[in-house]
Amino acid sequence: MLSAFLVTLDYPGSKIVIENGSLSAGDDNVMAWRAGDDGLPTLKLDVAGVTFDAHVDSGAPGTLTLPANARKKFSYVAEPVVVGHGRTVNSEFEVWRGTLDGKVTVGAIVDVAPVLGFVSMLDSTGLANIGCAFLRRFVVTLDHKNGLIRFETQ
Secondary structure, three states: OHHHOEEEEEOOOOEEEEEOOOOOOOOOOEEEOEEOOOOOEEEEEEEOOEEEEEEEOOOOOOOEEEEHHHHHHOOEEEEEEEEEEEEOOOOEEEEEEEEEOOEEEEOOEEEEOOEEEEEHHHOOOOOEEEOHHHHOOOEEEEEOOOOEEEEEOO
8 A cells, every 4th residue: 555655756757756764744845734535635725825725636737726716816917817618527617827926835835926727616625726737846755644745846
């Protein structure tokens, strides 16, 4: 079972590493996470002073995606516009994208003026999503048994 190991998604190195060990909560790049109802790692994401629980979702193509109903809470360098449409089994939705006039903080990571996505399918959960386009800048290590995650730049 993988939960007994450290699982590292090394995006810059294009590899996955599974090894024994544990992370240390004293490291600035390490933060706590919890498993969401769907099993995805969930951590705190601060968007211009508004806090969201956010899934770390390596299967999602986007960068930072928020519920569409949060779109009006922020100021923008480039106002959000519809850039596409999505579809699930039982619904269709618009995909919005805009550039935040502010910063996003994930643990020790600070992004100034990031591009944010917005979709209505997140409205009912209130959850944000940290997708692959954001994660690919990092080596991400999950310590399941201790509920810790580390983001390192290479």
